[in-house]
Structure formats: structure tokens, C-alpha cells
Amino acid sequence: MKEKVVVAMSGGVDSSVTAVLLKNQGYEVIGITMRLYSPDDPLEEANLVGGCCSLDSVNDARRVCESLDIPFFAVNYKVEFDKLVIEYFQKEYERGRTPNPCIACNVHMKYDLLLKKALDLGAQYLATGHYVKRWYDDTRGRFVLEKAVDEKKDQSYVLYNLTQEQLKHTLFPLGGYRKTEIREMAKDFGLRVHNKPDSQEICFIPNDDYKSFIEKRSTTPIKQGHFYDTKGNILGKHKGIPYYTIGQRKGLGLALGYPAYVVDIDPKKHIVIIGRNEEVLDKGLYAEELNWVAIPGLLVGESLSVHIKIRSAAKPALGTMILENHDRVKILFDQPERAVTPGQAVVFYDANNLVLGGGVITERIRV
Incomplete structure (x- = not known):
């Protein structure tokens, strides 16, 4: 019997080529798209066009699966995504920390919920379009992850959280290719998404405006505070802790006569500390x-x-x-x-x- 694999389909070129490669290798392939986020505001929905959370991406994934003659399913994980990814994203900023929602999405959505769904469907593997290499190292007695051939596209950083059990059931067919090769392959395979732009920003943030997103979701007004320099002098007022991150230069609204950077954040005192580049x-x-x-x-x-x-x-x-x-x-x-x-x-x-x-x-x- 053919081994069965579920491919996480985002509607983009990488996951589409992943599905083709695995089908050509003899796997029984099933495509599944996760519906993770859809805003109540139609204008906000329109601004998400092209991202992996958008409705048009679901439709692109469906059309690719139809062209490959493989089954396609869409699963609704909006409630889980809101709690495990978006809520985490907001709370981290409120704590004066800078979150990584892509890692949270991998941990909770892809390699927990979706992997479980794949195994429930009788699949041996979940495959994604990440650029990374994975294999079993007999000497170590462990599954290992290695950087992709295309170092500019390498995604090993966002996959460090995978456990040995998860790696046992995971495939990454793209790790040995460069992105230019993947696009050429997509064109040769006749995939309509071969020239679709890569998703660059956080998928659930319209126009990459995370500040407005946090404001809209916050249940209490975001408290303002003061900028201080590294010697304890007040420099002015800031708009609120969630609006700043270590190393930030733009958007401070300060004229100090030298390039100013955020060098520290104290959320308990609502203080943002400003300094020179060398102080970062x-x-x-x-x-x-x-x-x-x-x-x-x-x-x-x-x-x-x-x-x-x-x-x-x-x-x-x-x-x-x-x-x-x-x-x-x-x-x-x-x-x-x-x-x-x-x-x-x-x-x-x-x-x-x-x-x-x-x-x-x-x-x-x-x-």
C-alpha cells in the first residue's frame, strides 16, 4: 500500500510544489488547508488578500488540489488560533516582549492540531513547504534538522520546537532546492500559483499595522508612559509599551540631536529607555x-x-x-x-x- 501523507496547503507556490513532488514520489496525497483567521470587518478582510489566512488562499489551495486530482479538505481552527496565537501575540507585546507568531502557529496549529488530524486520517506523515532538511541520524539515534540548501529561504529557525515524535511524522520535500528552482518547477508542472508573491508579513495583521490591531483587541486603554535616557532623565511621553521593541529607531517622535534607539523596556513602570546605537x-x-x-x-x-x-x-x-x-x-x-x-x-x-x-x-x- 502507498504511504499516505497530508500536505498543509496554504495556496502558495511552496506547498503546491510539495504536493506535486510527493505525489510523483508515489505517496497517496491529501491536501488540507487550515482556516485560521477571518476578521469581522470586510475592509480588514480585503487587506488580507494574498496572505495564508485569506479566503483567496483557501480557494487557490482548492484549485491546486483539483488540478492534481487529490482530495482537498479545509479545517476550521479559528477559535484555537485566536487563543493560542493571536492572544499570545497581544499579551507578549503588552508585557514589553516581542513575540514570534509564526513559531507559535507551527507549535500549536501545524504540528499539533493538523498533525493529529493527519494521523486520524490514517496518514503516516504531515508535509509542509518549509525550507529545511530532516532525516534520521543513525549515529545520534535521533531525527535531525539541517539548514536548507537555499540559506536565504531557510526556515530551520522557526522549527526548532519540533519534538522527536513530531519529526518522525513530518516531511519537508523542499529543503534540497532553491526558491528559484521551486518556481520553475511550479511553472513546468502547470501550477497557476507559480508566480504568486511570497507572503512577507504576519498573516493576520492587515497592512502590517500591528499597533492598530492590538488597539482594536485590547480590553483596556493602552497606558502611556515616559521615555527615559540611560541616565534616568525624562525625554518625553511614549504612546504605550506595546508600541515599542528593543532596537527600534523609527516612530519614537524624539528629536535628541543623535540617532536614538529603544535600549530597554520596563512594562511594570511603563518606561521605555532610549539610548545610542552602541547602547543596544x-x-x-x-x-x-x-x-x-x-x-x-x-x-x-x-x-x-x-x-x-x-x-x-x-x-x-x-x-x-x-x-x-x-x-x-x-x-x-x-x-x-x-x-x-x-x-x-x-x-x-x-x-x-x-x-x-x-x-x-x-x-x-x-x-
Whole structure:
């Protein structure tokens, strides 16, 4: 019997080519689209056109499945998405932290709810159009994740949270290709989405205006506060903690005679601290909520030289990772890094581009 695989269909070129590749490899393929978010405001709905949460993307996914003659289903996870992703997104900003909703979506929606749905349908695997490599390493006795061939499109950073059980049932057919190759393949396969633009911003935020989105959802007025410099002097009023993130320069509304940046946020005191560019540098960080991939973990007190990514688009930095307790690591950079941001993920790699693990940044270690 053919092995059965459910492909998470977003209506874009990557998931569409994923479905074709797996069908051509002999799998029995089922396409499923998650309906995650639809605003009450028709204008807001219109501004979501093209994103993976939009209605037109569901229709694109359906048409692709029809052209491939494979079954198509749509599942409604709007309630779960609102609670597990959007609510988390809002609360993190209110705490003065910067969330990563794509990681939350992967953890809760794709590799929990949708994977369970795939297994319930009798499938052996869930496949997605992420750019990453995955295989079973006999030497380690573990499934591993490796950066994609196309380093500009690599998505290993947002997948560090996958467990061994989830990796056992997951396929990533695109990890060995470059995005230009995928578009050419989509054109050769006759897929109408071959030239569809990539989704760039957060799928549920119209026009990338997260501030208005948070304002609309907030049950209480967002409290204003004061900007301070690093010496404790008041510089002016700010609009509210959720509107700022570490390293931010634009939108501060301050004229100080020098380039000003957000260097710290204190949500309890409603303070945003402003400084110069060199004051945004950090020599390390602490991270919690750890997940290990290529290794089972470290012993408490053990250290390891690693390559470190503190945001999705950042180049890996060299540093040392020290396990302080079973769920807290200390990272010290070889050279100071700019704008370490609590709430974001930090992911650790070895010299061979394997994902060792990762966690959530909780504290910065200032220079």
C-alpha cells in the first residue's frame, strides 16, 4: 500500500510544489488547508488578500488540489488560533516582549492540531513547504534538522520546537532546492500559483499595522508612559509599551540631536529607555522553554560552543552555551550582538548547520 501523507496547503507556490513532488514520489496525497483567521470587518478582510489566512488562499489551495486530482479538505481552527496565537501575540507585546507568531502557529496549529488530524486520517506523515532538511541520524539515534540548501529561504529557525515524535511524522520535500528552482518547477508542472508573491508579513495583521490591531483587541486603554535616557532623565511621553521593541529607531517622535534607539523596556513602570546605537549591544542572554533536536540536551553546568541565531533573518553568531538548570541556558557571545529581544526565539546550531535546539529569550546580558 502507498504511504499516505497530508500536505498543509496554504495556496502558495511552496506547498503546491510539495504536493506535486510527493505525489510523483508515489505517496497517496491529501491536501488540507487550515482556516485560521477571518476578521469581522470586510475592509480588514480585503487587506488580507494574498496572505495564508485569506479566503483567496483557501480557494487557490482548492484549485491546486483539483488540478492534481487529490482530495482537498479545509479545517476550521479559528477559535484555537485566536487563543493560542493571536492572544499570545497581544499579551507578549503588552508585557514589553516581542513575540514570534509564526513559531507559535507551527507549535500549536501545524504540528499539533493538523498533525493529529493527519494521523486520524490514517496518514503516516504531515508535509509542509518549509525550507529545511530532516532525516534520521543513525549515529545520534535521533531525527535531525539541517539548514536548507537555499540559506536565504531557510526556515530551520522557526522549527526548532519540533519534538522527536513530531519529526518522525513530518516531511519537508523542499529543503534540497532553491526558491528559484521551486518556481520553475511550479511553472513546468502547470501550477497557476507559480508566480504568486511570497507572503512577507504576519498573516493576520492587515497592512502590517500591528499597533492598530492590538488597539482594536485590547480590553483596556493602552497606558502611556515616559521615555527615559540611560541616565534616568525624562525625554518625553511614549504612546504605550506595546508600541515599542528593543532596537527600534523609527516612530519614537524624539528629536535628541543623535540617532536614538529603544535600549530597554520596563512594562511594570511603563518606561521605555532610549539610548545610542552602541547602547543596544548585548554580550549574552538567558533563554528558557528549551527544546533539543540533534542532541538530547546538556548536563547542568556543561558548556558547548555553538552558532546562535537570535532572530529569523540574523546571521548566526559564535558563542558559548551553558546549561544552568534543566530548562535555562546562558549564552555568551564571542562578540557583542545588537538588540537581543526578550520574547524572540534563540536557536543553537553546530558547525554543520544542524539544529541543536532552541528556546525563548527571557533576559539580556548587557555589555
